[in-house]
Amino acid sequence: MSSRLGKIGFTFTLIAAALTGISACSKSSDAPAVSTEIVRVDGSSTVFPITEAIAEEFQRESGIRVTVGISGTGGGFKKFCRGEVDITQASRPILDKEIAACKEAGIEYVELPVAYDALTVVINPDNTFIQSLSVEELKAMWQPSAQDQIKSWNQVNPAWPDKPLKLFGAGSDSGTFDYFTEAIVGKAKSSRGDFTASEDDNVVVQGVAGDVNALGYFGFAYYEENKNMVKAVPIRRAENADAVMPSEKSVMDGSYQPLSRPLFLYVKAAVIKDKPEAKAFVDFYLDNATDLVKEVKFIPLPQQELDAVVAHWQAGKVGTGFGGVPEVGIKIQELLKRI
Template sequence: MRKKVSLVLVIALLLTLIAAGCTQQSTEETEKTEGMKLSGEVKIAGSSTVYPITIAIGEEFSRLHPDVVVSVQSTGTGGGFKNFFIPGHADINDASRPIKQEELDAAKENGVEPIEFLVGYDALSVIVNPENDWVGCLSFEDLKKIWGPDATGNVTKWSDVNPDWPDENMNLYGPTSASGTFDFFTEHVVGESGAHRQDYHGTEEDNTIIMAVARDKYAMGYLGLAYYLENKDRVKAVEIKNPETGACVAPSIESGQSGEYPLARPLFIYVNKEALKKPAVREFVKFYLENLDSGIVEEIGYIPVSEKIKEENLKKFNDALKELGVE
């Protein structure tokens, strides 16, 4: 009788342990899936153009993982690389241009291995005040005449560009040299990287450009598409002449996707490979890449990547995890 009771107790104990193990495994799987215990901080700096995308994705991520702090600073692409990403103060750098070779070299010298992910496309927009009724379309030659280094002190009035335009001072607003937007504009419009007039109002705050142009009939500025689309009732976008077709094309998601708009450009995030060892960073980057076609990018006012690019991003991400041994 005692042997039978002992056997029953042993079986009951084993069943209890098995049940407990299953419950623990189930709990762990649930926590792993839902991120109940995911915590930490994801530090991001860089491009003011990519900033709205990262902020929007960060907000969605925070709803799933409220204990993770996602901090995003708008510093300009170059400023982010130089002051935050390369020194190791940021896990991710938003970028509205590809990383430069000297930045890549400096990062590697500092033990930072950047992984590049293409996250969308922008249609860089030239804006004027809604009361500006004399400028409808500008060619690259016009833009170079206005913004090129030779314009400093020489092209100060609208009439200096075209005698039919007002004999009024032209007040110009744009990004600083720390910005990827500045780099793209000078390289593709002026024709020389970094070549830009000096006598303009430079800022890393795109909303400052919007406000300045919105209140000044004789102002002009340039910035990312999302900021223009968000303020279409306050500023007017100038059409840009396509050098190949001669057609004047307005900036939009559609014209950027089709390739008709000549100032379309790629947008990136650069991730410090070593930072992927941190669960919060790893899960955030994965969430970011998985949601590039969820409507967030387009809703912000940018052009989403293709399914092919999304899959290439995720493969690159998973390959990095394999190399780190943190799959």
């Protein structure tokens, strides 16, 4: 057992006893028996590194197989509401149309915030004229009316050079796209269409790293992994406000707004009674989230917030605290009280 996860000494013998056909690890073996049961997870590419890391530890300790797909937040909800997966990971809350699809299919769910992210705006390291960006400047670049109109940096700010503005961002099925447009433009999915869009954050990294006139955005963990290739831009909430860099501290103290966001798991409520191996995986996820969220360079929930999420899960409270629309700047404990 890895020393990095002090809490993983989570009693798998008790889990095994609860699972039909799954035996506990014997004293004569370092590995548990392999289960024929599978926990199926899909959804956000942003949340994927967290879930993948936790799934690897869970499988190693329990012998229960976990498959983790990357269909994007929107794609994950489609599979979830069709009953194809037990859990979907999401980088924004469930939307009206997804709520309706799950309701029609008779699928109830538990909404679980599991970490924080700081959407990070990045430029090429050789860009010397951008010291910070305001929300209004970002809006001028990304709003729908900018399409085919705002093509150079000096059109956004006359102090900047007359150089082509090359934009890279998340694909339209991504929760990152939804959250960024909600936070910057004021309406989810409201964006110019003439930019390089991809569900793969590596495409954005490579695009910005390869063009001195490029700008893009993605989650904080991808910036941390690629900070030798791209440069993060401090963000000003208003024109005269202080510029704030994305970091764990700025997310926790509330100063990195409006680009701080919670990340979620949505768990089919039926698994609590009907699929103990999936319930065991979620228990394990929450029990070990703090250590592994840090390890994959995301921002863990403060302990008080995590305790509230665990209590929410243990109570099996179904539904969403968002009412089907995205919301910027929400506090976790306030969110959980709404359900």
